[in-house]
Every structure is written in structure tokens, then in C-alpha cells.
Amino acid sequence: MSRKSTKPSDQRHQEPPENTHKNIPEDPNTLEQAADELVDESTSEKVNGDENNESSIGVYGDDCMDAGDRATQDAKADDSREGLMEKLVVAHSQIDELKDGYIRAKAEMENIRRRSQNEMISARKYAIEGFAQELLSVVDSLDQATRVEMDKPNGEAAINMKENMKQGLELTLKQFDKVMEKFGVIAVEAEPGVKFNPEVHQAISVVASDEVEPEHIVNVMQKGFSLKDRLLRPAMVVIAKSSEKE
Structure with missing residues (x-):
């Protein structure tokens, strides 16, 4: 006697669907x-x-x-x-x-x-160029004076020669003074009777004089010169003192 085997069914166990409204x-x-x-x-x-x-x-x-x-x-x-x-x-x-x-x-x-x-x-x-040119004329005059022949003249000729020589020297000196003045070199005022000025005069001696007042010039021993406002050399003079005894 044959037995029929019973196989389990292939039906899957399905769980019921989750209630989506379980929280409601x-x-x-x-x-x-x-x-x-x-x-x-x-x-x-x-x-x-x-x-x-x-x-x-x-x-x-x-x-x-x-x-x-x-x-x-x-x-x-x-x-x-x-x-x-x-x-x-x-x-x-x-x-x-x-x-x-x-x-x-x-x-x-x-x-x-x-x-x-x-x-x-x-x-x-060449500062003295112009001055030197002006002095040439004075040098020429002096040179001509030295060429004058002196033959020992006597009498009136000798007198005339001396006068001529003196006049020639005076003219040469005046010519020289003009040249000096042209360049501002002027002689200091120093003549007998002029009051002594220690700024431009230098007294070399003192003498008693009845003709000249005290502290005035009696004699000029050497001329003085100034260049414009600057003193080049004082005048050497002799001045007078009072003749009265103190």
C-alpha cells in the first residue's frame, strides 16, 4: 500500500500589512x-x-x-x-x-x-700801468735836464743857466705833481704856520719860536702824501713851543 507524501505547501506566510494609521x-x-x-x-x-x-x-x-x-x-x-x-x-x-x-x-x-x-x-x-705811462713824461724831462752841458760859465751866463735849471726843475716837479694828483696821490698839507695834526704830521723836533704859535709847524723837513683817504707817509715837521718860561 502506497503512502502519499504530503509536501509542505509553498505558500508563504504573509504578515498582515502594517497599520499606517496605528498612531491616529x-x-x-x-x-x-x-x-x-x-x-x-x-x-x-x-x-x-x-x-x-x-x-x-x-x-x-x-x-x-x-x-x-x-x-x-x-x-x-x-x-x-x-x-x-x-x-x-x-x-x-x-x-x-x-x-x-x-x-x-x-x-x-x-x-x-x-x-x-x-x-x-x-x-x-699791471695795476700801475697807467701811472707808469703818465710818469714817462716826467722821466723824459729829467733826462733832458741831465743832458745840459755845463761848461763852467762865468758871469751873466752862469746866472742865466742857474735860472733856467731852476725853472726846468720846477716845471718838472709840477708835471710830476699833476701825475700824482691824477691817480689820487696828494701831498699832505704841511706848511709853516699850519696847526700840527698828529694824524698826518710827525714831529721830529720842537723849537721855541716867537713868529709861530705853539703847536704849529715851523718848518717842513719832508713832504707827506696820501692815497685818496689812506695816508702813505706823514709829513716830517718841526713844531713850535711857547717861548715863555713856566
Whole structure:
């Protein structure tokens, strides 16, 4: 007798579907409260989403504005940089001109200094050139006087020769005085009867005199001369003192 084997059935055990509404309360009041909470949550999520969108828009807007400002500032900086470069070029050009002018002025001043120095040396070396030329005429007169032959004349001829010699010497001396005065060399006033002046006179002796007042010149031993306002040599004089005994 054959036995029929019974195989277990391939039917799968299916669990009942999970009740998705297991958290829904059965109380109507509680159900209404849960609905309100769901509405509030959805509203808050919407508000938060809007705020996030606005904040994102604000951030991107600020970024856009900052980019525009930066572009404007960069443009201004470029313009300013170009202006500064132009000014720098102009300044360098002016500096070069000033340097060139300074070098030229320095060279000109050096030339002037050298010319002045040479002129001063020449002036010192030939300062008496004009004076010497004027004295040549005096030298010629004295030279002619020395050529006069003296044959030991007697009588009236000797007298005439002496007079001629004296007149010739006086004329030569006047000629010499004119040359001296022309160049500012003037004889100091020193004659008998002139009051003694220690600034231009030098007393070599003192004598008693009834004809000349005391502290006045009695005789001139040597003439004095001054060059313009400077004393070259004082006059050597003899002055008088009072004849009365003290």
C-alpha cells in the first residue's frame, strides 16, 4: 500500500500589512488636535523655506553688488594709477631739465670764477700801468735836464743857466705833481704856520719860536702824501713851543 507524501505547501506566510494609521487616535478631539499640529508643521516648514530662499537671494545679491563695487573701484584704481604714472613721467622730465640747467649754471659760474681770477691777477700785475705811462713824461724831462752841458760859465751866463735849471726843475716837479694828483696821490698839507695834526704830521723836533704859535709847524723837513683817504707817509715837521718860561 502506497503512502502519499504530503509536501509542505509553498505558500508563504504573509504578515498582515502594517497599520499606517496605528498612531491616529480614535478620540475625535485628539484627532482634531493632531490635524492642527500637522498644519502648523507644514506652515512652519514653508516659512522656513521662504526665509532660506530670501537669505540665499540676499547673499547672492550682496555678492553681485560687491562684485560691481569692486569692478568700479578697480576701474578707478586703474585710472588713478595711469594718472600717477603720467605725473611721474612729467616729474622725471622736470628733474632732468633742472639737472641740465644746474650743470650749465655750474659750468658758467666756474668760467666766471676763472675769468675773475685771471682779471684779478692781471690787475695786480699791471695795476700801475697807467701811472707808469703818465710818469714817462716826467722821466723824459729829467733826462733832458741831465743832458745840459755845463761848461763852467762865468758871469751873466752862469746866472742865466742857474735860472733856467731852476725853472726846468720846477716845471718838472709840477708835471710830476699833476701825475700824482691824477691817480689820487696828494701831498699832505704841511706848511709853516699850519696847526700840527698828529694824524698826518710827525714831529721830529720842537723849537721855541716867537713868529709861530705853539703847536704849529715851523718848518717842513719832508713832504707827506696820501692815497685818496689812506695816508702813505706823514709829513716830517718841526713844531713850535711857547717861548715863555713856566
